[in-house]
Amino acid sequence: MGIESKSIWMDGKLVPYEDAKIHVLSHTLHYGLGVFEGIRSYPQANGRGGVFKLDEHLRRLLDSAKMCRMDVPWTHAQLKEAVVQTLRENDMPDCYIRPIIFFGAGKMGLGARDNPVHCAIAVWDWGKYLGDEGIRNGIRVQTSTFTRHHVNSNLQRAKVIGHYVNSVLARYEAVENGYDEAIMLDGAGYVAEGTGENLFACRDGVVKTPPVVNILGGITRRTVIDVLKHDGIQVHEMHFGRDALYVADEVFLSGTAAEITPVREVDRRAVGVPGPLTRRVQDVYNRGVHGEVDWLRPFITNW
Numbered sequence: 001m002g003i004e005s006k007s008i009w010m011d012g013k014l015v016p017y018e019d020a021k022i023h024v025l026s027h028t029l030h031y032g033l034g035v036f037e038g039i040r041s042y043p044q045a046n047g048r049g050g051v052f053k054l055d056e057h058l059r060r061l062l063d064s065a066k067m068c069r070m071d072v073p074w075t076h077a078q079l080k081e082a083v084v085q086t087l088r089e090n091d092m093p094d095c096y097i098r099p100i101i102f103f104g105a106g107k108m109g110l111g112a113r114d115n116p117v118h119c120a121i122a123v124w125d126w127g128k129y130l131g132d133e134g135i136r137n138g139i140r141v142q143t144s145t146f147t148r149h150h151v152n153s154n155l156q157r158a159k160v161i162g163h164y165v166n167s168v169l170a171r172y173e174a175v176e177n178g179y180d181e182a183i184m185l186d187g188a189g190y191v192a193e194g195t196g197e198n199l200f201a202c203r204d205g206v207v208k209t210p211p212v213v214n215i216l217g218g219i220t221r222r223t224v225i226d227v228l229k230h231d232g233i234q235v236h237e238m239h240f241g242r243d244a245l246y247v248a249d250e251v252f253l254s255g256t257a258a259e260i261t262p263v264r265e266v267d268r269r270a271v272g273v274p275g276p277l278t279r280r281v282q283d284v285y286n287r288g289v290h291g292e293v294d295w296l297r298p299f300i301t302n303w
């Protein structure tokens with residue numbers, strides 16, 4: 001398993017994997033202003049692929065670009081067609097999809113405004129982001145010493161390339177300390193999210209998750225809330241401290257890459273084996289993305 005594929009879509013055409021190159025003076029490489037998405041295709045009952053919530057992801061991609069003042073020369077419909085074309089060309093029903101929009105070369109400096117806007121779409125085979133063992137039995141997490149971006153220091157709702165320095169540093173730290181993932185607190189000390197996943201905590205059958213104020217508004221997060229509400233479970237979108245995690249009955253992370261990953265330990269406090277709510281959400285999500293849940297089926301783009 002690697003990140004290689006047959007072709008990558010770049011600015012309107014499919015190019016061989018080896019030829020999908022950019023100039024070293026690309027503006028985004030130097031300053032990090034650019035946006036991306038993480039999407040997944042799953043094998044469906046007919047053996048072909050289906051992309052889960054493609055429209056929602058493309059909408060967020062274009063929203064992210066708008067917030068960053070990037071004029072994207074492609075429409076939602078064109079990008080959708082490009083994703084489908086890339087999937088067909090590579091023939092990978094089960095894969096991760098990475099659209100990225102970035103500024104190319106031309107001018108340097110923070111004030112450069114008219115560099116060309118490029119768009120690429122790559123696909124690759126990506127198994128369980130936080131490990132097979134993690135998704136089955138839960139991962140161990142640590143509160144990070146790195147603070148999540150202050151609500152006014154960045155555009156938290158956007159999936160901006162440069163934001164991820166904060167996440168990568170937190171992830172390195174957690175892994176070097178022997179944990180699987182970091183939990184990041186915001187500037188006020190409230191629980192925000194994982195480095196690339198949203199977070200849910202359950203106690204006595206009631207679920208809490210931080211509001212979309214200073215976190216990335218995850219599409220998986222939204223799906224989890226819908227699944228829980230569908231089951232009649234109360235979900236509170238509210239701020240809470242790390243102590244709420246220490247006494248939770250269940251904690252889990254959600255994201256397109258991580259899917260639904262249970263947490264079994266937070267800062268050396270056992271949260272326990274993945275509990276019934278986590279198992280239930282995992283089950284509906286896993287069946288849903290494969291087209292096996294009626295009310296989630298309209299969210300699948302078959303290709």
Ligand SMILES: *Cc1c(COP(=O)(O)O)cnc(C)c1O
Pocket residue numbers: 038159193194195196197198216217218219220221254255256257
């Ligand atoms: C992408 C991402 C998520 C998860 O979002 P999904 O839409 O569920 O994939 C959560 N937090 C951060 C910081 C992310 O970048």
